[in-house]
Amino acid sequence: MTLTAKEIAAAKERVPLAFQAPLPVRLRRAALWAGFIGLFCYCLWAFDFSPERIWTGLGRLGTVLSFMFPPHVWDNWRDFSEVLNGLGETLAIAFLGTLLGAIVAFPLSFLGAKNINRFSLLRQTTRRGYDVIRAFETLILALIFIRAFGLGPLPGILAIAVSEIGTFAKLFSEAIENTSKKPVDGVKASGGSRLQQIRYAIAPQVNPVILSILLYNFESNVRSGTILGIVGAGGIGFLLSDRIAAYKWDEAWSIIFLIIAMVYLIDYLSGLIRQRIIGKWDGAK
Structure with missing residues (x-):
């Protein structure tokens, strides 16, 4: 029956x-909205937010942007090669950090997957370990490793790798848990061992997801590698920080433009790789 x-x-x-x-529900909603609005207003007050300050800051930002145009064009190979070397170093840091993190996280992800690890205590302990690792920001890890290993690309690689272990292990384990059980039952019915079930039933389902995660995080780590260079962990970030500190805004903008171009190129190539490999996997089904 439909009412008009x-x-x-x-x-x-x-x-x-x-x-x-009901009245209790309305009171709870009113209290939540009042708390949200109160928290918002307190944050504006505590952080000294005011239209005058925003207007003044926008004026200064316009001045900085005016210094960036026109962008600097390097007129000799020596200076330009230094920038290219920084970009290549950032790319290498992101690649090695992502690869090392994935290598360590892949076997750990099986310990955190419910359909693989039946021991609840071990599984929950492993998952809490993921959370502990992910609690440390990459920049904090870079500062710690710089104190231990000195300046250079190595602390950046280790910072990204350790950070990605927690992220990859969590995402991989969730992908493993979301696989279909039917292929596993098929391999099991044909007499396959536990390892064979993982190899021939679970892995083909989860590999495209893992590949997509790896490519996306690699692109993200290229951006993170830029920030790590500012604190001394190698890469183009050091050159960018040096140009900003020296008020060479035109060169800084040129370096930022090259970073944007590199990230865009990596995103484009990652999309092609995902489409080609995942497409083949879909056709094999």
Whole structure:
């Protein structure tokens, strides 16, 4: 039975309380909204937010941007090769950090997957380990490793690798848990061992997801590698920080443009790789 708009309006007039939320629910909603608005207003006050400050900051930002144009064009190979070397170093840091993190995280992800690891205590302990690793920001890890290993690309590689172990292990284990059980039952019915079930039933389902995660995080780590260079962990970030500190805004903008171009190129190539490999896997089904 379908009610018309007129019938609904007439019912609201007869029994208006039937179309309202109960009083406790309305009070909770009002309290939540009041708390949210109060927190928002407190943050604005605590952080000294004001239209005057925003307007002044925008004026200064416009001045900085004016220094960036026109962008600097390097007129000799010596200076330009230094920038290219920094870009290549950032790319290498991101690649090695992502690869090392994935190599360590892949076997750990099976310990955190419910359909692989039946021991609840071990599984939960492993998952909490993921959380502990992910609690450390990559920049903090880079500062720690710089104190241990000195300046250069090595602390950046280790910082990205350690950070990605927690992220990859969590994402990989969730992907493993979301696989279908039917292929596993098929391999099991044909007499396959536990390792064979993982190899021939679970791995083909989860490999495209893992590949997509790896490519996306590699692109993200290229950006992270830029930030790590600012604190001394190698890469183009050091050159960018040096140009900003020396007020060479035109060179800084040129370096930023090259970083954007590199990230865009990596994103484009990652899309092609995902499409080609995952497409082949879909066709093999």
